[in-house]
Structure formats: C-alpha cells, structure tokens
Amino acid sequence: MPKLIAECKEDKELLDSLCPNELARFEEWFHELNRINAIADRVYYNGENLESSTGIKCWFDFFVNGNSPKDALDEDYQAAIS
Template sequence: MALNSEFKEDKELMESLCPNEKDKFEKWFADLNAENMRRNNVFYSGQKLENATGIKCWFDYFVDGYMPAEALDEDLTNA
C-alpha cells in the first residue's frame, strides 16, 4: 500500500524513508487505518487517517514501538 497525502510534510517524510522502513511504516499505517475504521470515539474515527490527520503525526508512535491500537489510544489520551 502506497501512502499518498496532499500534505507537504507527509510527502517529505515518506520520501525521506529508506525502502525497508517505508514498507514497514506503510504496513503499520494500514493496520492503524483498519483499527481506526472500527472506532467511533474521536473526530477522525472511521476515516482514512492520511486524509483526516495526515501521516506525519503518527510516525513517532511507529518509531516508539506502539501497536496501531495503542497509538490510537495514546493519541486519544493526549487530545
């Protein structure tokens, strides 16, 4: 799955990743989107996150080792 975003900072992030890291992040982000589609507790629930929030804001959760569901839970507690 190729992540596409209209946001400049998202495009820059994706272009900066090595192919291996990009593949891993795209898989993680697909799982994040799937989990988000099952939820209805925040404004971006049920939407593709690359459109609703952008991609870059989720990258630190990926780097820090959060599972997709954990990232959504953590983001909710920080809102």
C-alpha cells in the same frame, strides 16, 4: 496493501526520506492503524483514512517508538480528551 499517499508537503518529505524497507514497514503499520480506526467504538476521526484527516507525519513518532497501532490510537485519543 495500498501505498500511502501524502496530501501535504511535510508528509511527502517524510515518506521520501524513508528507505524502502522502513517505508514498507511504516505503510503496513499505518494500514493497520486505519483498519483499527475504522472499526473503533470511539472513532475519533469519523472513520476516515487518517492520512486524509490528520496527515501522516503526526503518527510517525508512534511508529518509531515501537507503539502498536492500537496503542497509538489509544494514546492519541487520551491526549485529545484530556
């Protein structure tokens, strides 16, 4: 599984603050988030890797709150169109 690469200071600070176990779980979750986004019918972010198009930090609360990657994308999409 590819490692997340932070493209901005906030994302780098977030990734650096995570313990190795939490970072591994978040990277796995984020990989699934990107996979679902790439094949979604309503690709909101044009299928790009989300770490490039939206950044990483904005998805972290979904992860912490126990949302599945699919639920996170659904919730974010609904917020964007409402």
